[in-house]
Amino acid sequence: MMISPLTTGIYTGLGVAACAGLAAGAYAYASRWPGSRVFGGALTAPARPGELALTFDDGPNPAWTPRLLDILAERDTRATFFLLGSRVIAELELVRRIAAAGHTVGNHSWSHPDLTRTPTSLVREEIERTNDTLQQIIGAPVKLFRPPFGARRPEVFRIANELGLTPVLWNAMTSDWSEPSAERIAKRLTKKITRLNRRGQAANIVLHDGGHHDAAANREPSVKAAEMLLERFTKSHRFVTVDAWC
């Protein structure tokens, strides 16, 4: 599908107030959420130990994202999807399905480069092009940006802020993309979640429903692990989307 250039930039600026406290600087964020972990102006998780955010990176993946959406729907749970701009054009319906189900759509760059090694003008293009494309597909402003590999430098965050985006990192991750056992992924993440809770922190959990090298990567272990975490924590915790922490 062609995306009309006439609508490009329609939402530019609308997201600016999304995470106003954070956009104003890491200090404002830190003082708003005492005990929160701040890495140079990025959001990880607030001091709300009962809350969990499931976040999924590198999609959309036509092979596994639909199954994941079914699992989330069965449990009436909302998650946050950090999508790659270069993948969404081929998966318009899937992206619309993610948004229509009430999940939060975030920006994970266009082509998944290491932004610490990318010239500034290309950093802006990677982020802005993805934002414009996502916003045209879902018809709503995109407010969150997760840098690929979590690679960050002040220039990247400055550009994200200028585009009305809050940079988001995480505090619970395991190498789910290379781990064949869903049980092991879920076990490791459960350990991290429990530890964060003991320290008084919410958990910002990363799993991968896509692969930045392979558009249809096999993500069965990650998707199953998500299901196990839902099973394990639904009664004791509250699953939120990352923008609930803005």
Ligand SMILES: [Zn+2]
């Ligand atoms: Zn990624």
